[in-house]
Amino acid sequence: MIACKQVAKALAHSRYYELPWWRRIPMFAHIKLCVMCGKYHQQVVDMQKGVHDYLVHEDVGDVEPQVHLSDAARKRIEAALKQD
Ligand SMILES: [Zn+2]
Numbered sequence: 001m002i003a004c005k006q007v008a009k010a011l012a013h014s015r016y017y018e019l020p021w022w023r024r025i026p027m028f029a030h031i032k033l034c035v036m037c038g039k040y041h042q043q044v045v046d047m048q049k050g051v052h053d054y055l056v057h058e059d060v061g062d063v064e065p066q067v068h069l070s071d072a073a074r075k076r077i078e079a080a081l082k083q084d
Contacts, residue, residue: 002026004037011041015048015081051077 007030010016016024031041057063069077 001033002030004030004034007031007034007037007041011044011048012083015052016045017048017052048081051081 007027010019010023010027016027019027028045031038031045054063054069
């Protein structure tokens with residue numbers, strides 16, 4: 001199993017959906033099995049997933065107007081995700 005530190009590093013430096021599958025699979029296995037860091041990293045993954053889903057819907061153009069983020073809000077979220 002990969003180490004907690006490797007999971008933290010991978011999630012800090014890239015979004016999980018940008019990682020190749022051979023890095024994603026051991027990372028998800030770790031998050032599911034590790035009681036130490038799993039809960040925290042699951043939240044990070046869920047947040048990244050939310051942003052990713054939103055960006056996909058925005059590209060397709062089917063985002064409901066009432067859930068539209070302003071450019072400033074989106075940049076804030078993106079900046080927060082990129083923080084180490
Ligand atoms: Zn861990």
